Amino acid sequence: MAGFDDLASERSKAQFDVEEMKVIWAGSRHTLEVSDRISRLVANDPVFRKDTRTMLSRKDLFKNTLRKAAHAWKRIIELRLSEEEAAELRFYVDEPAFMDLHWGMFIPTIKGQGTEEQQQKWLPLAYKMKIIGCYAQTELGHGSNVQGLETTATFDPQTDEFIIHSPTLTSSKWWPGGLGKVSTHAVVYGRLIIDSKDYGVNGFIVQLRSLDDHLPLPGITIGDIGMKFGSGAYNTMDNGVLRFDHVRIPRDQMLMRVSQVTREGKLVQSNVPWQLVYGTMVYVRQKIVSDASCALSRAVCIATRYSAVRRQFGLQSNGIETQVIDYKTQQSRLFPLLASAYAFRFVGEWLKWLYMDVNQRLQASDFSTLPEAHACTAGLKSLTTSATADGIEECRKLCGGHGYLCSSGLPELFAVYIPACTYEGDNIVLLLQVARFLIKTVSQLGSGKEPVGTTVYMGRVEQLMQCHCAVQKAEDWLKPSVILEAFEARSMRMSVASAQNLAKFDNQEEGFLELSADLVQAAVAHCQLIVVSKFIEKLQQDIPGKGVKGQLEALCNIYALFILHKHLGDFLSTGCITPKQASLANAQLRSLYSQVRPNAIALVDAFNYTDHYLSSVLGRYDGNVYPKLYEEAWKDPLNDSVVPDGYQEYIQPILKQQLRNARL
Numbered sequence: 001m002a003g004f005d006d007l008a009s010e011r012s013k014a015q016f017d018v019e020e021m022k023v024i025w026a027g028s029r030h031t032l033e034v035s036d037r038i039s040r041l042v043a044n045d046p047v048f049r050k051d052t053r054t055m056l057s058r059k060d061l062f063k064n065t066l067r068k069a070a071h072a073w074k075r076i077i078e079l080r081l082s083e084e085e086a087a088e089l090r091f092y093v094d095e096p097a098f099m100d101l102h103w104g105m106f107i108p109t110i111k112g113q114g115t116e117e118q119q120q121k122w123l124p125l126a127y128k129m130k131i132i133g134c135y136a137q138t139e140l141g142h143g144s145n146v147q148g149l150e151t152t153a154t155f156d157p158q159t160d161e162f163i164i165h166s167p168t169l170t171s172s173k174w175w176p177g178g179l180g181k182v183s184t185h186a187v188v189y190g191r192l193i194i195d196s197k198d199y200g201v202n203g204f205i206v207q208l209r210s211l212d213d214h215l216p217l218p219g220i221t222i223g224d225i226g227m228k229f230g231s232g233a234y235n236t237m238d239n240g241v242l243r244f245d246h247v248r249i250p251r252d253q254m255l256m257r258v259s260q261v262t263r264e265g266k267l268v269q270s271n272v273p274w275q276l277v278y279g280t281m282v283y284v285r286q287k288i289v290s291d292a293s294c295a296l297s298r299a300v301c302i303a304t305r306y307s308a309v310r311r312q313f314g315l316q317s318n319g320i321e322t323q324v325i326d327y328k329t330q331q332s333r334l335f336p337l338l339a340s341a342y343a344f345r346f347v348g349e350w351l352k353w354l355y356m357d358v359n360q361r362l363q364a365s366d367f368s369t370l371p372e373a374h375a376c377t378a379g380l381k382s383l384t385t386s387a388t389a390d391g392i393e394e395c396r397k398l399c400g401g402h403g404y405l406c407s408s409g410l411p412e413l414f415a416v417y418i419p420a421c422t423y424e425g426d427n428i429v430l431l432l433q434v435a436r437f438l439i440k441t442v443s444q445l446g447s448g449k450e451p452v453g454t455t456v457y458m459g460r461v462e463q464l465m466q467c468h469c470a471v472q473k474a475e476d477w478l479k480p481s482v483i484l485e486a487f488e489a490r491s492m493r494m495s496v497a498s499a500q501n502l503a504k505f506d507n508q509e510e511g512f513l514e515l516s517a518d519l520v521q522a523a524v525a526h527c528q529l530i531v532v533s534k535f536i537e538k539l540q541q542d543i544p545g546k547g548v549k550g551q552l553e554a555l556c557n558i559y560a561l562f563i564l565h566k567h568l569g570d571f572l573s574t575g576c577i578t579p580k581q582a583s584l585a586n587a588q589l590r591s592l593y594s595q596v597r598p599n600a601i602a603l604v605d606a607f608n609y610t611d612h613y614l615s616s617v618l619g620r621y622d623g624n625v626y627p628k629l630y631e632e633a634w635k636d637p638l639n640d641s642v643v644p645d646g647y648q649e650y651i652q653p654i655l656k657q658q659l660r661n662a663r664l
């Protein structure tokens, strides 16, 4: 039968050890074992079913999410799951919910910005879920501009309290997930005011709802901000609005790792940089980069399997049509996304290491790598989420008409994913942060301060401004050193050109605004270089398993040459490569697609996704697409009755009217 046979035959063609590739994708044998076990546990639990999600009303959808979250928590306790296993379980439940913010932002904020004492007081309550917290930073009038927040936290020396207040409509907290209906507590960001003096934005732990009856505490107005894009999707989350009317909290509920307010109302700064107040965002941006590879690989898995099952045109001698995956156009759209999923996986792994490293240094009062960590998390968050959002939509198109059906899993995946381009920092705003970092790095060249970390290549500025690409034949593009040099030269030249243009302005801030579109492009070039170089570094590690390394090399080259092809204007206009070399890169890319083609299904099998996680009829492991699509259609509530509700009121009168007109 079509589908079954197609995927079985594809799997038999694989030229590498899929089980070993699963280990590489997971990160380690241990992680693979955990994720495999937990994903099956979730898939086999009827409470975690997802198939009716797009058909539920908002209220039913939300209640069902609460049910799942409670059940997940019960299972975590019953099975005594470790922190790692519990996080995997929440991941595979695959439904945005207040738990994400509680574990993903509220707890990390207390850990990162609270003193030892504050951590000892609040963390046990949060870990046991005796309180549920969210992260209330954004306001109706201010999201990107954190320093523009209007909420005030005024110290009252009489009572040793802060008075939290929303002075204007635009100061209403707006967007925090988990706030609308669930959280009992929040970390609220507001302006610290002591003795009428404004000391800027700080975090405060504020109780919002009673722990007895869940009613808002006096002075607090709270609710959900309403339906969001798509059906199902992010509507399982209670993004909320919150207003304070002179709400009092004890002084020790200001998070005081960065600065402390004494009983006398004196502000004392610690020796840590004030930017640690932004620390949770760095943590979550890093996490978002890792998650981008999950969302993209999921869409790619669906589109790849379906492309092997779907046949159109080109009758072969045996009377069957051509698998659409064999069309070069399909390959040239699909395989770069497959390669990007792997690329984002590895850069995510590296970023996790960078984040851990920066944290260890912070514990030892070494703050030197913080700017680099900020630039990398901001830039890579922007790059990977934009590419993933676009990639999911491309996968929908790659699945033709059926991709538009909710049962393909792609519309909901797209709807749930796209806010990642906005939350945790709008992607353009974040690239502008990277651009500032690059301009600063360029301006310090020659000052004796050597660039470090991901900007170390900028130390070779003279060589990179002059070098000529050595490619003479298509295969030369397979050399990592050739690819790296082209990407480094492009990024270097774009940053230097931006810095030179900026230097022409008397007022640097005005210049920065004027040149911001170019600066963003320079930031993108730098971030793409990071992704390419981390993929190449990954390949330098010991990679066991028959054929595994070869496949990864092909994917790495596809990623790099695809980006080169997409941004050809940059590479040509900066003189990094010639038009002839560009056309050789294109020829090499075509040849790489042919190399990956027989392995495509095995490469997506290596993600080890259950059908439950994919939640897609088109992406089923067994390829049994058509019977299941047919079956799925009949489950739609519209098909509960043969004659629809409303027939007598609305259809019949029209038909009768037509009949009369026809007689006239």
Ligand SMILES: CCCCCCCCCCCCC/C=C/C(=O)SCCNC(=O)CCNC(=O)[C@H](O)C(C)(C)COP(=O)(O)OP(=O)(O)OC[C@H]1O[C@@H](n2cnc3c(N)ncnc32)[C@H](O)[C@@H]1OP(=O)(O)O
Pocket: 096, 100, 101, 104, 105, 135, 137, 138, 143, 144, 145, 146, 147, 177, 275, 276, 278, 279, 281, 282, 284, 287, 288, 291, 370, 371, 374, 422, 423, 424, 425, 426, 429, 433, 436
């Ligand atoms: C689905 C299941 C997954 C589960 C996974 C768990 C994850 C959790 C779930 C995810 C759900 C998402 C929920 C979403 C939450 C949110 O969106 S929370 C709100 C996020 N908000 C933002 O991101 C706001 C973006 N804006 C900013 O970050 C800042 O305003 C700014 C743009 C960086 C500007 O800052 P500002 O202080 O005004 O000015 P600058 O001059 O630019 O910066 C001053 C110096 O500080 C440095 N810096 C800036 N940010 C940081 C940082 N984060 N860390 C370290 N350093 C930083 C900057 O480089 C400047 O340095 P110098 O040049 O050296 O002075």
Ligand SMILES: Cc1cc2nc3c(=O)[nH]c(=O)nc-3n(C[C@H](O)[C@H](O)[C@H](O)COP(=O)(O)OP(=O)(O)OC[C@H]3O[C@@H](n4cnc5c(N)ncnc54)[C@H](O)[C@@H]3O)c2cc1C
Pocket: 101, 135, 136, 137, 138, 141, 142, 143, 144, 145, 174, 175, 176, 177, 234, 239, 419, 422, 423, 424, 425, 426, 427, 428, 429, 432
């Ligand atoms: C689903 C979702 C969940 C969220 N969850 C939370 C949460 O839990 N807690 C929380 O506190 N917040 C949360 N947020 C808010 C989120 O962090 C902000 O929406 C985000 O930081 C973007 O800010 P903004 O909405 O103010 O966008 P704006 O800054 O108003 O952006 C509008 C446009 O202006 C452009 N722009 C803005 N500034 C500049 C500039 N300097 N230069 C050039 N262009 C610029 C942007 O690129 C964008 O095109 C959430 C948002 C969403 C969508």
